[in-house]
Amino acid sequence: MTSLKSDLPEARGLSLLAVDSEIMKEAVETYLANPVFQAARYEELVLDDNPYRRPVRPDDIGLVDFGTPLRREDFAQLSGLMGHRMLLNIHDTGRLLLPSLPTDQKWHDYQRFYNPESRFLGSLIRPYLEAHLFGFVQREAAGRGPRTTAGLGEQAPAAAADRRHRAAELADVVAAARPQDRDPMIDMLAIQSDAASLNAGTRPATALSNVAGSASLPGVHSGQIGGDLMRRVADSAGIKYEPHSYIQYYLPSTLALMNYVNAAALDPGRVFALAGALMAHALETRELEGAVEPLLAERLQEPGTVGALERVADPAGYADRALGAALAVVERAGGEFAVAEFGRGLQEYTVLLEIHHEDRMTQFRWINDMPAYAEKARRLQNAITGHGIDVDLDTFVESWEECSTTHVHDQDRLLVIESGQMEFWNCFGRRHEFRPGDMTFIPKHRLHGSVVLSGECVYHQPVITAELDRQFG
16 A cells, blocks of 8 residues: 655555545545535525535435546546535635625524534545545646756747647637527636636735745736636626635536645645646636637627737747746746746646636537437437337436536436426526427536426436447437
8 A cells, every 4th residue: 555654646645545435435424414515406506695505416425436536538527526516615614705795594504614523524535535536637747748947948839839729629619609509608618717716816826925025927916817808708797706606507627727726725835836827827818818809809899808918929929938937936936846846736737727628618519519419319219219228217206496406427318308397507597498308418527407397397317328329329
């Protein structure tokens, strides 16, 4: 067994997963018993001025295994979403959150959220969850080249080009969306950006002041890692800026970005890695806003918005200069060790940004292709019934306004309505009404939720194997 005394983060993570699984499972279950984590009600799709209400779907605990490290290809599976939601809640009990308009119920939830037993259990399970969620990130980033001033400087142009390419891909998907889906997609983008900014708070700003002294890190302003343009888009849609009203719409990868910054900001030993992560996010934000600026300017009716981004004729040169200036500050503060740590944070956060891109692209393509997924479901269901194919099948009988907190499945599934009515969503602001005979295909690891609109709704979820999908999908 790996020694608990190892200095390598990867080794520490693996050893934490070797802790008695039954003890950790009991600790997680006890933590989730706190009422503020119970499944959401229909009226809680957006939480109004209550920073303590954090739906996690505790009943799903029997479906997950936090003792096995995540693989990159499974980052958005149920244990990833559930684990990151818990981590965000654990981190947030370390800072003061207050409602704008207090009520007796909010103060009751306040006491539950900051309950000493809950905070103790959170501190106990946090390293265990982090080992499950971030192990592959550390391993992958470790092979991404030297973490020296020269080595990181050589990587800058290629990294900037990659960020620009991915941002353009995402902008193309949004631009090609059906009119009824485009604005909800843009709102989803704004919600993810807001989440990162809300999550940063003042802690990174305080930490970075210890690195930079009187100097500032280029591209990182007072710990703010969200985008001004995306915030204006959120304002235009009436999206509130408070923690964490839209937590049900945070993608797993968004939560991963938030929790990486949370963990680094709480650990004085990771201050230089935090600086690298925030630099990566600043460059990502700049490229994303530049790529989607024409769509956002149209939405905001603000021609020329791009000027506010301080775009330059040589984008790669901008990244080069920004990174070079940041490295100079970091090296002056802590020498080779600080530069290596800065590089670690930069590279680990870049892995998470790549995953975030994959997560957004897959979710947005599903959002825009819902008619095609309904047709796919029809083909698969006809094959199952026509050929008498035996499949794993879950059947649910739910009553009026019974709501499913947004979640993911770890297998491809169909959703087939037998009776009653259901409202289904996979995007903020875009809902689909299903009636008897309606069906759709739900890809694995894709965020979605639903609510029953009739007195009772009976629906089925056949599990679709890869072989069944290849033959009939």
